[in-house]
Amino acid sequence: MNLPSSHAMDNKLFQKVDSKLSQAMEAATGPLQVIVTFKGDSAPTSEQLGLLDSLGITQGLTMQSLPIAGVLASTQQIESLAASDQVRSLYLNSKLEYFNADATEVTGVDKVRTDQDMTKTNGGMPVNGDGVGVLVNDSGIDGTHKDIEYGEHLVQNVLGTTNLNALEPTLLPVTYTENVPNTDSNSGHGTHVAGTVGGTGEMSGGKYEGVAPGADLIGYGSGGALLVLDSLGGFDYAITHQNEYNIRIITNSWGSSGDFDPNDPVNVASKIAHDRRITVLFAAGNEGPGENTHNPYAKAPWVISVAAGTIDGQLADFSSRGTKDVGGTFETDGETWTWKDSPTVTAPGVDIISTRVIAPVSSLAIDQDAEMIETAYLPYYTTMSGTSMATPHVAGIAALMLDADPTLSPDEIKQILQETATNMPGYEEWEAGAGYVNAYAAIDQILNGNEYGKTVNSFQDFNSNVETSAVRKDFKVDYNPVTLVSDNQHEFQVEDGTAGIVAKVNGKGLLEETGNPINLVLIAPDGTEYSSGISLLFTLYTDRTVTVNSPMAGTWKAEVRGLKGDEANPLAVALPEEVKGTISLVSTGGFTGLSDIAGHPAENAIKMSVKERLVDGNKNGEYKPDAYLTREELAQYLVMGAEIRQSLEKSPVFSDIKDSIRPYVEAVTAKGAAFRDKKQIQNGVMLAKEQGKFAPKDSVSRAELAYSLVQSLGLQDMASEHTGDVTVQYKDERIVIEDQDQIPANLKGYVQLALDLNILNAEFSVTQGTYDLEPTVHAIFNPQQKVKRGDYAVAASRFYNAFQ
Structure with a gap:
């Protein structure tokens, strides 16, 4: 049977079928893998399952708690499903891609490599970690892998000999077995970590290249189970051979549990390394999402603690959290230190593809690998998740920073990483640190002197x-x-x-x-x-x-x-x-700071938005819910709560803004502002009023707000593809927005998505003439209506739900 063209197919039915499925239907010669989403909020009902059976669809599976079924269906069966009022949508079961390249895109590492101005400022050489020694203190490294080949990229590979039961009954200096091609004979964990830090990507044509492919890797591992003494051996080796291999970084993707104690031997070792200008990183731990699960070694104020994030900018459920408002001061070596029980920054840590142990061949994540990695690359790469994967990513960024400025101290590296981080909606510092790491902004601050940090939530004092x-x-x-x-x-x-x-x-x-x-x-x-x-x-x-x-x-x-x-x-x-x-x-x-919202229709939304740092009140203690939202306020709130990357230009872009709001305005108007624009190529989340003018005190229309919130979700391409009428769902039908002619043509797709995502709502009314058998439902959007501050809190809370 030939599928009717999209023009011939009933428009109402066509809207239920995603574009990929529609294309697959046109070329289909047999059944397709289809995801059927029914109406409802729980498992498919007996009536919905009966629909499948009545259409002869018998092969597939249904979810236990979601109104979803995955089935094999013919084009005719798909059309019949689309015609049913029980079906909400039909999607092709298309392949998802998880790449290490995605991780380096989303953190700005790729942008650093391709930025010609940065290369020029760096003496004509790309910023790639050249010559910076990074010690991987882990299970070992398989140096037979071409991406991290011993004798080339892996400048030293050490097998620790700290098994006390194997030693003679006498006290001897610790010894190390150096120049071992493969020290990762057990788990493959250290090999994966090393590839993330600085693998060359040779076995994938550069596709799975690490963060700092120019760095010199030094492997230290026990080849088996990791004990505290094994880890201390890694620190000891790094400090002993610091000058020989220019060791500036130690990355540790392991830990323990319990309280922070500056006298713990691991903390003592990391402090000594810090004092020798070696930057020490620790994984925050994989015991989340509960409070007070933070790796105690990562709590030391002289180390960098790394939480794990998803590629979409959220905190991974398993990522360990600190404890709210817990910390203190202590003295060690005659110096007073202040510590907080929170990670430093968040980095990609979910489904990370990196180097696989070659000898012996590792079977880590074998089923998952087959789905995520191209067949030709399966022998050389594997996927893993955890703060263990996030930590070497930041270690690689630290190597890039030291490439850009070798004089940086560990404290300066930590401070720059925090100052340039991207705010993460819904997470506090004790959960995600300063935010998602931003390598491009970090290198920009080092090379160009742009000062970041004024927009980071964890550094702010809020009014509410x-x-x-x-x-x-x-x-x-x-x-x-x-x-x-x-x-x-x-x-x-x-x-x-x-x-x-x-x-x-x-x-x-x-x-x-x-x-x-x-x-x-x-x-x-x-x-x-x-x-x-x-x-x-x-x-x-x-x-x-x-x-x-x-x-x-x-x-x-x-x-x-x-x-x-x-x-x-x-x-x-x-x-x-x-x-x-x-x-x-x-x-x-x-x-506090919300003295004027009691009884207001937006009261609960305002409270929720304040709690999640999506909005803030005024200095006088009021929120002013009925005042009009200004463009400078929108810029501030988007950077606070819509995961917008920091971005600054050498010279101010706009002549009509104050210095205090410049960091917010330049962030929201920069290309690639939205975190979910992974390649950082989309337009800003706010548009200039005219060349060189931002109009900070102007109000914001509903159409403009639709653009900003949808653009912040990284949906520019989807919005741009919209054609035809702007419609809104009303019960079981789509109603055309009657004032859509007042929506600017370039914003219609954004309004459509804002309505579909329930971020903004339409206004409905009903008319019925004397002789009409049924009433007529009307819908308007009021695109030019000015947005009030209370309106924005409602929209922001809905955006937050869509973002999550």
């Missing part, structure tokens, strides 16, 4: 704030797997109005060294369970954390259980242990 407090209580459970369940529980009370619970225990195991595969479960008064769910394979991290938002009031139970075995550990059993923990009850005390 949400007040929260936490009451922490210690508890303990004498866990024994053979006793009654009640003996392994601790009861606690939750009062009405509590905003959240954060519960944490440590399963340290025998002599507090082995780790214990326990699980922490919080049980609500109605029996609902919330589990920490820590994998048995990662008992090195002994923390178990559970977070519950908006918990019901009543008697709760914290229960310690032994984790059940899985295919990898079918017989795993937790051991008896006195398990100690804390329970934090978080409450909201109110808001």
Whole structure:
């Protein structure tokens, strides 16, 4: 059967079918893989499943909690599905691409390499980390891989010999076995890390090139399980051979759990390295999303702690968080230091493609690799996720920074990374640090002297704030797997109005060294369970954390259980242990700086937007919800809460703005402003009024706001492809916007998407003539209507939901 053209196909039906599926239907000679999304908010109903059956669609799967089915369907069956009022959309099950190249695009590394002005300023050489020594303190490196070949890019590869059980009963200086081609004989973890730092991408034609391919890699590993002594050996080797290999960076994708102690031997080692002008980086940990899960070695104020983000600019669920408002001062070596329990910055850490161990061949993520990596490259690359992958990315950026200015100190590198970071909507500093790392802005600051940081949320004092407090209580459970369940529980009370619970225990195991595969479960008064769910394979991290938002009031139970075995550990059993923990009850005390919003229709949206740093009030303590939003306010709020990259020009672009708002205005008007514009080639998220003029005090129309919010989502191409009428969904039909002629032609696609994403709404009315059998529904958008500050808070809160 031939598929009708898009013009012949009923327009209403065609809107349900995505463009890729439509194209596939035109060329199809057999069934297609189709994702069917039904109306509803839970699993497909029996009626919806019956629809599939009635059409003869019998091959596929359905989701357990989502109204979605994946099926094999013919073009005729797809057309029939599109005609059903039960179906919301039909999409081709198309291939998704996850690349290391995406990571270097989104952080601006690729832009650094291709920027001719930066190359010229850097003495005519591209900024690629040339000659900077980076020690990878990990499981080892497979130097037989051409991307990180020993003797070329890998200038030294060391096998640590710190196994105390293998030593003679005498005290001897530590020794290292150098010049070992392959020291990664176990996990492949260190090889993957090394490729992210500075792999050349040779085995993929440059496709999976690392961040700093010009850097000199030094591998240090034990070749097997990593113990504290192994890690200390890496620091020791780096300091001993610092001058020989110009070691300026140590990257550590490992850690532990517990509190920060400046006297911990690892912290002592990292402090010594810091004092020798070696920049030390640590992974924040993979125990998120709970509070107080931060790797203690990453808390040292002289190191850089790296959280893991997604390629779309969000914080990965597994990325460890610090603790809100926790930190302090201490003295060491006669110097006073201040530490905060938070990561430094966030970097790509989800589905990262990098070098695979060649000898022996690693089978890491074998099924996932087959889907993500081209067949020709499978023997050489593999995918991994974790803060372990994010940390070497920032280590590579640090190498680029030292290439641009070898005199930088570790503290200066850390400060520049924080000052140039991109704000991440919905995350506070204790979760994501200063924000998503921006390599291009960091190098720009170093080479061109542009001063960044004035727009970073974590450096700001806001006029309006949400007040929260936490009451922490210690508890303990004498866990024994053979006793009654009640003996392994601790009861606690939750009062009405509590905003959240954060519960944490440590399963340290025998002599507090082995780790214990326990699980922490919080049980609500109605029996609902919330589990920490820590994998048995990662008992090195002994923390178990559970977070519950908006918990019901009543008697709760914290229960310690032994984790059940899985295919990898079918017989795993937790051991008896006195398990100690804390329970934090978080409450909201109110808001400040919002004295004039009580009873306003936008009150809740304003509060939510203030909490998530999408908006701010005025200095006089008011929000002024009915005042018109100005263009300079919109610029400020977009940079605060729409994940807009910082960008500055050597000379001011606009002549009508104050210096105080210049960083915001130049950021929103720069090419590639939106974080989700990964290649950084789209237009800014705000447009100039005229050449050299921004008009900061002018108001913002609804059409202009539609442009800014949709553009901030990186949807320029989709908006530009829009043709025809601007319509809005009304119950089961699309209504044409009657005042669409008032929408500027270049903004119609943006208004359409803003309506479709429910960021902005249309205004409906109904008319019915004397002899009309049915009423007529009308919809208008009011594109030229001025946006009030309360209106913006509503739109910003909806944008935030779309962004997430």
